Amino acid sequence: MxxxxxxxxxxxxxxxxxxxxxxxxxxxxxxxxxxxxxxxxxxxxxxxxxxxxxxxxxxxxxxxxxxxxxxxxxxxxxxxxxxxxxxxxxxxxxxxxxxxxxxxxxxxxxxxxxxxxxxxxxxxxxxxxxxxxxxxxxxxxxxxxxxxxxxxxxxxxxRLLPGVMGNKESADEESFETGLLEYPLYTRPAEWQDRKVPEVLSSGHHGKIKQWRQEQAEKITRERRPDLWEKYLDKRNDTKLGR
Missing domain, CATH: 3.40.1280.10 (SPOUT methyltransferase, trefoil knot domain)
Structure with a gap:
């Protein structure tokens, strides 16, 4: 068929x-x-x-x-x-x-x-x-x-074929695309069961938000997938050395 x-x-x-x-x-x-x-x-x-x-x-x-x-x-x-x-x-x-x-x-x-x-x-x-x-x-x-x-x-x-997903940026930030697991995600309401969304995400400071997300992605990958973390470090070191 x-x-x-x-x-x-x-x-x-x-x-x-x-x-x-x-x-x-x-x-x-x-x-x-x-x-x-x-x-x-x-x-x-x-x-x-x-x-x-x-x-x-x-x-x-x-x-x-x-x-x-x-x-x-x-x-x-x-x-x-x-x-x-x-x-x-x-x-x-x-x-x-x-x-x-x-x-x-x-x-x-x-x-x-x-x-x-x-x-x-x-x-x-x-x-x-x-x-x-x-x-x-x-x-x-x-x-x-x-x-x-x-x-x-x-x-x-x-899902990677052109025209399937509407937001390419969203796909680029997902787990494994950068060699890291994805950072935590939050949405409304800002407080739920006494749990608040991290303040930095409501700050409007795009630089700080980007830094926070990177730090969280690294932390989660390091704790949950040490195999991926080692590969990420090796790739980052190769990039620094211009390999």
Whole structure:
């Protein structure tokens, strides 16, 4: 199913459950962008390429073990059907490269992506090798299938596409964009349950507000994500040294 043919960025999803798409991406900003043709979605049902009347796509693993494995011949035929689509082929897998903001930006800058969603115990390694498929993980946990992970990846990318978000400055200040977690946010009322908004935010002094937000972002990152904090320090030191 092709929802738009004029978009600059296209997501092609191969799945045993294509009805899961666009899911939440059909709502809010992503949904409006899909309607406007800013991005396109093509859904491919892997079962359509099965050879028997039962549309079987899996078999027991060689070497024994629990569960079933998706067959390489069927997955390969499904990939053949979208071979002309631009962008990398990504298999959502917990053993893949961790999805981070840098990878998200890379994918958003390209023409699109083909997302291969596994089920059962996974997909036969041979088709992944033969197709030079890139494996990407959305975190160190296990999901029921690759569909949820594909939605996460698509959501992160689509919001960066030109014309999707109205306020670029807001996106630039979010967590991970600067290497830091985002500073605390406050809105009305100015006092709630005896808790007051920090005075500096009502001062109207933009320089002091910017400094406060930077200090808070550094403090939160240092306390909650020491791994990110070390990377931030290394990058800042490299910048000072002109590397």
């Amino acid at each position: 092709l929802d738009s043919v004029t978009a600059n960025w296209k997501a092609t999803v191969l799945s045993l459950h294509p009805e899961m798409f666009p899911g939440s991406l059909g709502l809010s900003l992503a949904g409006k962008a899909l309607e406007k043709g800013i991005w396109a979605l093509e859904k491919v049902d892997i079962r359509d390429f099965a050879y028997d009347k039962h549309r079987t796509v899996d078999a027991i693993p060689f070497g024994g073990g629990a569960g079933l494995v998706m067959r390489p011949d069927i997955v390969d035929t499904a990939l053949d059907s979208v071979a002309g689509n631009a962008g990398p082929v990504i298999y959502l897998s917990p053993r893949g490269r961790l999805l981070d903001q840098n990878l998200v930006k890379e994918l958003a800058a390209g023409p699109g992506v083909t997302l291969l969603c596994g089920r059962y115990e996974g997909i036969d390694q041979r088709v992944l090798d033969a197709r030079d498929v890139i494996e990407v993980s959305v975190g160190d946990y296990i999901l029921s299938g690759g569909e949820q992970a594909a939605l996460i990846l698509m959501d992160a990318v689509i």
